[in-house]
Amino acid sequence: MSAAMISEHIPDIDLITTYGERQDSAVSRASPWTKFILLILIVMMITLTSNLVILIAMYAAILIACFMTGLPMRKILAWYAMPVVFVLSLVGIMAWNQPGVPVLSFTIGGFVLTLTDLGILLVITLLIKALISVTFSLFFLMTTKYAHFSAMISRIFPSPLDQIFLLAYRFLFLTLAMAASILKAVRSRGGGLVRSIRVQGGLFAGVFGLVFIRSFEQAERVQKAMTSRGYNGTFAAHTAIPKPRIAEYGLLCISGLAVIMMMWLVPHAGGW
């Protein structure tokens, strides 16, 4: 079962988990805390700077890191679909009528639409920013054990947020497995999602509702099982999280400095 059965362009948690558990590269063995803090710093950097050179350099560095770690680059490219759509549908509209040297211009119903060089640059910049964030997130996910994530969640989030988080993960698996098996059942009897909706539309509303109720009942049963082992509203993951090593501290310091430099520079570049 996997989300991949449903759509090529949605990250597949099974595949992500598999890579996360594999732990055969140097990055996988690095402390999850290092990667976590690095994620925050990177998000700050791309928020602060719009310098295309810096952004491209960062993006390249992350891509290389992914490649060196042996992550499935093609899959990652396929998973860009949604973020790209999100950026384009918003900024793709904003980009028109930006000031700058016109590249393309036409009129619809009295409105003049002009695409300028700065407009194109804007789209590119925001797209790269989004991709930096996406790629590093996936990199983080695919090089960290789930046990470490859950231990971090137990420590970062206050109760009951951590409980919701940890349980949601298990339920997500159960729900996706159920969705996948139902898709299988439909297919094994000749139903295609699109075709069957046409032939037996009313049925599918029921199917959808039923999946919902069934996964709810499954969640109830899991809760029963927890109660029968004394659940009282708290459960924590107890895996020890590896501590950062010296080199990792070094990396974090450098990145931290870079963020501070950017903060200091940015007001001059007309930013924050």
Place this chain on the structure above:
Amino acid sequence: MAHIHLEDGSFTLVWVLIWWIIALACIGAALWFLRSPGRNNQKLITIAAFITAAAFAVFQINIPLFGGVHLNLTPLIGILAGPVLGTLVVLVINILSAAIGHGGWGLVGANVLVNLSEVIVAYIIFRGIRRLIPDLFSRAGIATFAGLFCGNLMMVAIILISGIQGVTQSSSQILAGLTLIMAVNMGVAVIEALITGLVVRYIGKIRPDILGENHP
């Protein structure tokens, strides 16, 4: 797209922080509510976790219409979980989404506020017009549509207030662009309202207790 998730790099640091702080305030309030004594926490947590998982899973289903529509079902979260739990659910969903690139980390704050408005409006309307419209299908449909409409307004407002980094147009120009997006979004909202209506009606038929009118 029924939803646009704002991606990292769209807002400046100041606005990133401002929206995060407002969102955290809402979350703090929700936590405070939940922890106040006399609430059956375990059951609520299970429900919240289940809804989180279901909404996240549903989001992964690509409906083959208009070249691909994704549903978020945030209004359904409101209807089933109410605003207090809904706040937490929406936060967790946005964090999970950010992890796979559907929305930026810095923008989780803003995205939470957008979804939260959907949750709250859908909840209020669903509960509010119970006397007026007892039929679950219409009631849930209307609540969903209204919720999504407010969510859209919220998104437009947040973008107008913070501005997109590097966009140097006047507010009215931005508004024109946003209106276009909104129009598309509301088209999808109709579909989402229909689906939510069907689901709620079905739940009402088989497990009316899930719709229990007494959550916080």
Place this chain on the structure above:
Amino acid sequence: MTIMRHDPNHQHCNHVDPGRELIHVDCASHIYPDGSVGIHEMCFHVMKDEIVALCGPNGSGKSTLIEHLNGLLLPSEGDIVINGRSIARGERADLWKEVGVVFQRSEDQLFAPTVLDDVMFGPLNLGLSPEEAKAEAMKALEAVGAADLVHKLPNYLSGGQKRLVSIAGILAMKPRIIALDEPTSDLDPVHSAMIERLIIEFKRRFGISVVIATHDLELAARIADRVCLVRNGAIYAEGSPREVFYDTALIEEAGLKLPDTVMTWLEYCRGIGMVSNEQPLTRTELVTLLEKSAGNGNGKSLG
């Protein structure tokens, strides 16, 4: 053997031996929200140091009964008394410490991020420190032969492995009673045999009383001290495996079939016209008797 007939004027069932009774289900009923009858005026008890098998057709109420034993479901009528504490009197806060339940579907039982976290969950709730809990968890995992799975994710275990881990999760809490719902279904013969040995060890080594619900009558015949036949939500009859499984009419009334071993023996006896008082239940017993009978020459009465 007792054949239970409920007397409508009598709202309680008798204690068999109050001193040794760990569980006393006192005429309890449970109706599901959709109106299905889960159990109906059920009287049932579990003694110290015994293995009780619940056998009955699909939908007869075995799982429903088991979920009552640690207060997961509450009877709509009647009472359940665990170790002297009555659910009706609201003394059910800590029932989970006394009775561990392994569900029919082990998937539902696992929820933690890793196998270790999952097995440690119970001991932690019992108030052990994380180190102690971990030690208990490891001991339990070793006892079920799943120590190599500690760091795996429950999502990716095979059906049999899930079953073993969920048993370990209960074992780690050292309850006084363990109830297992269909412990060997979907397991291959080697894994089944492992679980079977484990159940016997629960009793011998740890002094735990065990309740199992199973469709595998051979298994029940081999390991149970007492077999309860469940029908329409109540115990229809109970007795030692030998009493129950050699009562052909009773088994049929209960909607079941004789175990294969029993059937083989009975058919054999009938075939050679032998009248025998022997009642073999396990394969070993059967084979020994067959050999004896063969040695005897032919259709003479035996034993």
Place this chain on the structure above:
Amino acid sequence: MTIMRHDPNHQHCNHVDPGRELIHVDCASHIYPDGSVGIHEMCFHVMKDEIVALCGPNGSGKSTLIEHLNGLLLPSEGDIVINGRSIARGERADLWKEVGVVFQRSEDQLFAPTVLDDVMFGPLNLGLSPEEAKAEAMKALEAVGAADLVHKLPNYLSGGQKRLVSIAGILAMKPRIIALDEPTSDLDPVHSAMIERLIIEFKRRFGISVVIATHDLELAARIADRVCLVRNGAIYAEGSPREVFYDTALIEEAGLKLPDTVMTWLEYCRGIGMVSNEQPLTRTELVTLLEKSAGNGNGKSLG
């Protein structure tokens, strides 16, 4: 009996009898996204009019193989040819009409809001009108003895009832081959026997070839024409039930145990020091032989 040993230089497995082969799995492998090996260079075939049983330990790849048979899973290497149409050549559009699959967990198979909707689903997809589809569905439900369930919700059925309905859903489509994954697990003895009779009827009355995956070796011994032992994702050995289940060493190598009937007979023979060529598989056969042996006096060779 054939013991299959894969020759790494030979990328295909031979056709046994191309004219009678309905399914030919040609050296197919399937790796799951997470890297687990489902099946590995599996060669397997199903002939017209036969019942094939797949037996093997947990996780050996039985379910994976079954899901390949109607194109639900596609082999990452190798090919599957159903009735002359090759999956590798992309001729798999209508496989679901030829091969019906009943899943291991019948819960997964039922998705429609009512039992009737569910059973009608396949016939409707075959292009029948709603009336015709309903008639087919009713016929199928009657054949499995579940006609009284038509209007129930599938999720509130008992385990056994779910199994019956999911078999009806496949039967209503009248496929040429039916594959059943663990058809009798979680069923009580009476329902098991019913399903067993149904499987035999599939073959006799409807001329359907049947593939079953099962841990119940007794069942396989009773009804299969051919038994395939699955180990590590491939067929390890195959043959008639008699050949396979009387090969003690082989069964052990495959990670299984001998069926009870076989074990009883072998132990009996050993016990009385008898050398016999007889190989009983069913209880009836066993009893007949035992009687004969008892009649014979004692440890003399028989048959």
